[in-house]
Amino acid sequence: MVEPAVDLTHAHPHDDHAHHGPEGWKKYLWSTDHKVIAMQYMFTGMFMALVGGFMAYVFRMQLAFPGMNVPGFGMVSMGEYNALVTNHGTIMIFWVAMPVLLAAFGNFLIPLMVGADDMVFPKINRLSFQVFFVSTIVILASLVVEGGGFAGAWTAYPPLSANETYNLTPLGSTLWVVGVGLEFVAFLLGGINFITTLMNSRAPGMRAFDVPLVVWMIVVASILFMLSVGPLLAGAIMLIFDQTLGTGFFNPATGGDPILWQHLFWFFGHPEVYVVLLPAMGVVIEIIATFSRKKVFGYRIVIFTVVATGVLSFFVWAHHQFIAGIDPRMANIFTITTLLISVPIAELCFVYIATLYGGSIRLTTPMLWALAFVAEFLIGGVTGIFLGAAGADIYFHDTYFVLAHFHYTFFPIAIIGTYAAFTYWFPKMFGKMMDDRLGKWHFWLTIIPFNMIFIPLFVLGMGGQHRRISNYSGFSELARDGFQDVRVFATVSLLIMLAAQLIFFYNCWKTWRSGPKAPKNPWKANSLEWTTESPPPHGNWHPDEMPVVYRGPYEFSVPGRADDYWPQNEPPRRDRRDS
Amino acid sequence: MRPIATTRAATGIATGKLAVWWVLASEVVIFGGLLASYVMFRLGHPEWADAAAVTDTTIGAFNTFVLLTSSLTAVLAHQAAERGDGPKAARYLYFTILGAATFIGVKTYEWWYEISHGYTITSNGFWAFYYSAAGLHAFHVIAGAVIMAFVARDAAKNLELHRVELIGIYWHFVDIVWIFLFPLLYIAK
Amino acid sequence: MGFFESWGHFFDRIGLIRIGSTYAADIDFLIFLVLVVVGVWFLAAELIFVYFIMKFREKGDGRRADYIDGKNKRHKRWITYPHLAVLVFDVLIIVVSFNVWHRVKMDLPENPDAVIRITGQQWAWIIQHPGPDGELDTADDIHTVDELHVENEKLYHFKLEATDVLHSFSVPVWRIKQDAIPGRSITGWFQPTVTGEFDLQCAEICGFGHTVMQGRVFVESAEEHAAWVEANTPEEAAAPAADNTPSAG
Ligand code: HEA
């Protein structure tokens, strides 16, 4: 517990705004406090979300009004369009979804929820963020270097990505690979802490099945990531050598094979989608349980299905390659595995819905976000089934149907899930209560436009509109007026949604200025993070008041108890008196 | 000053060990991916055998021997550490580092020889994998040796003796990777 | 399967996308089937979901939530039965998908009326039609850029190749899509069923000009096609392809 004073202040956000002079900054930069590192990850992620959102704005404008001079950007050349799309995807997944959901909330919640004063390896934790920070700079730099940013799609299929004479972005593409590679390393380092802290540093009395589901899911996600990313890291090395040294790993002319990259990429790529899905799912179930005052319907079912999903997710990757020239018999196998994976995930969804049954539901802002996640993710999920059926994927592959599918999964995760978590734990993180009314406005003005953006894109996809095209006027079937109107509609909806984000930022600013002070446990929830101050001091609890655990995190509305919640750390002696 | 978290061991396994196993697991999949790709290619390209024929099996065998002995000294270091004899552990670790140095030295000669005879990373698929895989491994050897130097320095002062075992585990891993590389790159002609 | 056939024309009927080949209707039927199956599940899930939210919303009447841990059988069934049902429907989808997949991608129909070589390159489709002799790789082959001329109702095999990066041969009205890979020649088939002029896309990003890699497919009646072949057969057969690229048919 040395240097507490320092980091104690730095657990407050307003201090990082108020930092003046190198002094404060240095301490902030070099802090090993898991809460500070969580903030660093979150604000980086928030910033990158704005970058990714801006890119979406630019290329959506180009799609709606081809050749227009986009305010704030200018004309969008074909090459720039590809670069924008590529980096929009890359950034939203690797620099928004992962850092915010996995790293920020993982870092913030795991020690608090298992009743530890910090991560097990604070220095490795800090190193993880520093590597991530460097990777962020690299990816941003790749956008502005000579020749422009990498424009070969976030999947970076060679030979296009491997050979500068094809992609025309010699620097951009190499920096892109390096940036993504560093980002992977950062999350491997972060994972060390997540898993060891959960396994070894649980509060006395906390058994494996007393751990809140969100922690389980974040850790399972880290394990999935660790087990799947290796081959792609090897692939990244090969790709960099192909780009810079001129080796021919992926070059058919020299006995290489471009399809190899696709296998390495998707062997990681599909588990990766669950890597981001699970933390969001965890956040959502925490919130649903709290605000319906209900015990989770089948805590163990959830854990087992999550593990089942994780295992299955290693055997579906080729569903991205059905028509990529792989052996058609492989498609049969992967159709089966892909559709099978709908079973555990369906079960998860059912559990979430069942948890509402018989509850006493309070529609606070976080709850709205959580419920919206379930409602919207279902759309993303079921549309995955169309694509999983190889026969249908012949038509849908690389159309906007795929695109809408994964935005209906990613948006609920990276935006809806993030807002749910953010609004739910805001009081704990910053010690202030957000404005619920503004929160609800922000909610509706984000959710409604979201559907207005992507439902139309499903239709365009079914109409045969293919991806990564900056201007459809050359395709008679796609240039139909009807279709162009739909594109404009989607873009306008996006403008509305982006504008609505101002409400969010205004709400944050207002709360930080004049929000009411948050009590220890504003939502009357059970898990351990609510038993300490808001925000928690350095070390989370006073050293001699470290919590001891007596029960699971979802003991809501237990019959015969005075209040409808039962904190994990409340000694049993009391409950005998209550009942 | 360690956080309380670090002092706990709910599983009964030392936290440091868990961490090392995590690192190794992620390393295994990295090398696994690389070698799996290599094997796939190798099966598809019988002609690579001619290139493989150029590699010097005796040198490879010698290096294998060097690494194995260095692993042995790592074990001895661990035993010494168990007995709480830091200086002794340190001495064994220095032997291990010496092994690492020899390994790298031999490798450098090997590569210099091959490159000077025109077998570079761009020559063909085999050489691309040969230099990438062996290079990635050599990088791990160097990194391991450096970390080991720090561990040994502490151990000599009887500090952080548990780390001797951890670096040992890592070193065995580096060794095992080579046990896979050697037959794949040298013996299989 | 006449009844099913009709459902296969659903998207054509609502004017979303034409049916232009023999297997297009099969693919649409599969899509429609999945739409119905998951659609039902989806609606059911959403309805129950919303109903619960309405019904169990806190009404300030001091009613407390029930304590259900979902452990006992009576409650668990509400999860287990549905997810077993999901499994059943998965199997249904898998079976139909297999049929379609085999028809389109696996069992290649024998002795085609003609074979066409389609080569993707940055950023155009180079198409090699058999000339009057109906044989590919003979002196009278007709080479075109971004124009695929075929005769209606005829069975075609195509040899799909690429010279530089990945491309993807895609004709939406035929529901055909196949990546072209440098260093390989992938064989596939199609059999047009309606005459007309359709889009030929490149559905795999292939660099700067991916957007402008726009081809046209001309499905012609027997005599139109004959006329086109007639008009475009190279005079002295050895002439290089570029010289006799016709202006849009
Ligand atoms: C977090 C993100 C995420 C998630 C969760 C998913 C989930 C799923 N995805 Fe998705 N997917 C992506 C992100 C995601 N995907 C991305 C980014 C791409 C494109 C990459 C690119 O090319 O750029 C993609 C592309 C993609 C493809 C390739 C399409 C193509 O390029 O041709 C396929 C094909 O099978 C697929 C399938 C699935 C399936 C079956 C699921 C399943 O997990 C869904 C399971 C869930 C449900 C099924 C809903 C709940 C169940 C019920 C309501 C019961 C009723 C259901 C039945 C009766 C079946 N996805």
Ligand code: HEA
């Ligand atoms: C997490 C993933 C994610 C997210 C959130 C989004 C968000 C959006 N995407 Fe994205 N998109 C991808 C992943 C994502 N996308 C991927 C992988 C691709 C494929 C790339 C490729 O083909 O290579 C793609 C491609 C893609 C295309 C296809 C382009 C083409 O193929 O030609 C389009 C077209 O409309 C599009 C649109 C949008 C829009 C309008 C949004 C909007 O929803 C964006 C709105 C943004 C915001 C609302 C940001 C505000 C949020 C915050 C400020 C966060 C606050 C932070 C905290 C609280 C911590 N996207």
Ligand code: CUA
């Ligand atoms: Cu060729 Cu895209």
Ligand SMILES: [Cu+2]
């Ligand atoms: Cu997938």
